[in-house]
Amino acid sequence: MSNPLHETARALVAPGRGILAADESAPTIKRRFDTIGLESNETNRRDWRQLLFTSEGIGDWISGVILFEETLAQDASDGRSLVEVLTSNGVIPGVKVDKGAKDLAGSPAEKVTEGLDGMRERLEVYREQGARFTKWRAVIDIAEDRPTDYCLDVNAHALARFAALSQEAGLVPIVEPEVLMDGEHHIAACADATERALRATYAALAVQNVDLEGTLLKPNMVLSGKSAADRAPAEVVATETLRVFANTVPSSVPGCVFLSGGQSDEEATVNLNAINQAAAGSSSASWELSFSYGRGLQATPLSVWGGKPENVAAAQAAFQERARLTSAARKGEYVG
Template sequence: MSSNMMDTPGYTSTLPGTQVTSGSETSYLYPYHPPAVAKSLIEIAQALVNPRGKGIYATDETIDSIESRLASAEGIVGKLYTDAEKRERRRRFRQCLYESLPTDYISGVILYHETLLDFQMGPVLSNRGIIPGVRADTNAHPLPISPSEPATQGLDDLLPRLQAAARAGARFSKWRAPILCNSSTLPTQAALEVQAESLARFAAISQQAGLVPIVEPDVDFAEDASLNRSVEVHIKIISMIYARCAAYGVLLEGSLIKPSFPQPGLKHPSRANTSVETIGLAAATVLARSLPVAVAGVVFLSGGLSDSDSVQYLNAVNAIVNGAPSESPLCLSRLPNLSFSFGRGLQGSAMQKWVKGNEAGAKAAFEERAKACFLAARGEM
């Protein structure tokens, strides 16, 4: 990094022992965090979760995944498209929503590399004041010691891929690490260590490329784990991630986390009777016990949840924080903004209308869902 990158108005640099100073706030940096880059990372991370309520639209599905969802929404079994027609359909769907995203509710969009690099849609978003991001992880592979558990891939060529994404307009990146969870044997310690390590290495490399990292520990709820077990696993993996982030010198102020909601597994008998308020308290407890205070914000994932559940859970955790007394032993008032990074939870209804040729209806449906998510991220539903 050239020395002129250190000369940022309002910022001071005295390597080694660098300080980044803005107003009355001072952050001590490692020598490999040039102040101008650190300033940019912090500002982007803050912009993704501020003003409170704004969140991220996750459009980072693989090509096969978005094709499957479009076909399902269309509901025409056996209808064939050529590869060129499928590619154009994907492009048109993304463009329809990107050009009309409600900027009052949406701060950023996670793009798949096809959308960012091939369709070159980063400027479509940034020209409207929405921050483009990119999916960084690739396919998972079985963990050799525990083949039923996945280990996420994509670290080997990550830096050049993220540098290319930055040149295409991306300003943040996201890495998903699925964590299987049941009442007894899963996750294994090996799986937790592998995923925590990959997320921390990703975060450090992302910041090296000048992109805000979003770490995504996605704890599965398909099996028979109790809510207590889910809380335990969430706390353990998030704590492990940040222990490894400390080892790699990740600038936490310039990062976000995208966790799942702790919840009973689908096969646990308590699932049907667990209230949204209980889920909200569980989520707040997980974050209070495991999230470093420096992390800029939280953007929950919707995963396999229904549209209704994802928004209700988000509203519940924010309502818990809003109503927490200042003397709460969990110190919930110290938590950063708790927002959303939803895909299906935002676009499902819009996609149903778009495949039928109703673009205006698709845009209106998306805005309605985005407003609901915005209100939930403020605890105001």
């Protein structure tokens, strides 16, 4: 018997396609718009996302889009809902449901993600608005004594509660335990923190009876710290990422959709390509290895657009090119 959650999860990691993360909160998109001297108001935010969603051929490379709550309810300039714009192009709409990371009581240098209160009711509304999947992000940083087991456990519990509630509402949860790349740490520190975070996450998902075939994982790649003196090359990133996943990610998970996490467009593409090339020769890599990029797909077209209507076509062409290159990397066929 067909299972809609399983079918949606598999569709989101269809060969050659991945997810556009367009779920920036109001403060985040304000910072992005500040770089092009554009006011962050509802109309400008709508115009920017409409530019992306109406790019010709978007469905060739993009399987789904993570929306901010505001966007889920917005209409395009032609009167259609933005959700309808996406679905007409074969793209699955989803929504970010967490309310952001706040200081963790008892360990204030660390964060815990909030947003579980009232979620069951909100999920019903999102489903009625056309969403078919959801996303929740936990934020984990690396320092001399961090992450603590306490931080990992409370965030894993919240991720699992979110996932169980999403599946109850008929929505595929994307669980995102992000280990930040900020810092000077060696890649081994990221590997250790990522492995611990994933172990805690999948233990909590098991306790809360989450159907893993109806989920996706949105992980960080295993990387050197952003400020590390000697950063590991793509081949080592690929090897370490796949080693950690083989130790932690159950084979029943349909796919991993990597976050770009502050990498440059080129770095995120090169690393995704290396991971897929390495996975092609690995018997332990049973999951689809795709992408869920925000800045990695939007940064170049945003700078081309600059908030000017006359630049829409050029910005869409820049977005199409970034999506095409990222799709190639998702297949291990990127040539820089």
